[in-house]
Amino acid sequence: MKQYQFKKEQKVYLTLGVNRSRDNKKEYIEGVVTKLGRKYVTVKIGYSEYQFDLTNRLKQKTEYAQDYYLYETxxxxxxxxxxxxxxxxxxxxxxxxxxxxxxxxxxxxxxxxxxxxx
CATH class of the missing domain: 1.10.287 (Helix Hairpins)
Incomplete structure (x- = not known):
């Protein structure tokens, strides 16, 4: 399993997930790490924050389809x-x-x- 090296205030990169309702024409979106825990990293995109699972290939924590896919670099x-x-x-x-x-x-x-x- 990959060891992630996120830091607070780090710029991260995301692509649109399964939920394409945010039809953005950009190849990627930039976000900022706001919180780091043992299991989740929280990323702020615009005014919203999203959690991604550090133990499960950065899968977004959601009850529905993923809005975003997170990349460390x-x-x-x-x-x-x-x-x-x-x-x-x-x-x-x-x-x-x-x-x-x-x-x-x-x-x-x-x-x-x-x-x-x-």
Missing amino acids: LEDLIDEKERDKLEAELASYFSSTYHFEGKLTLDQMQRIKEIISE
Whole structure:
């Protein structure tokens, strides 16, 4: 489990969660850490505060769908977006044998298998 290093008054970054009613055109929103506890970090966005679970991958504490996803740094947010994009590309590439057939050499396939086996 990742150890988070939040500090009070730290600038943090968020993306819109499942609840898209806050349809913001920005890629991310900045917030500020206002409280730190053993289990939760509280982040202020505008005039509202939200709690995120330090023990459960920064999942927002809510009884409904998450409004926001929290990232400790802008780099974490960018990395996750890039990972999601690459995951979709790879899934698309490998999901259909029709599209996959003949695209890779045996050597390329063996190297991919080695990477996957790491």
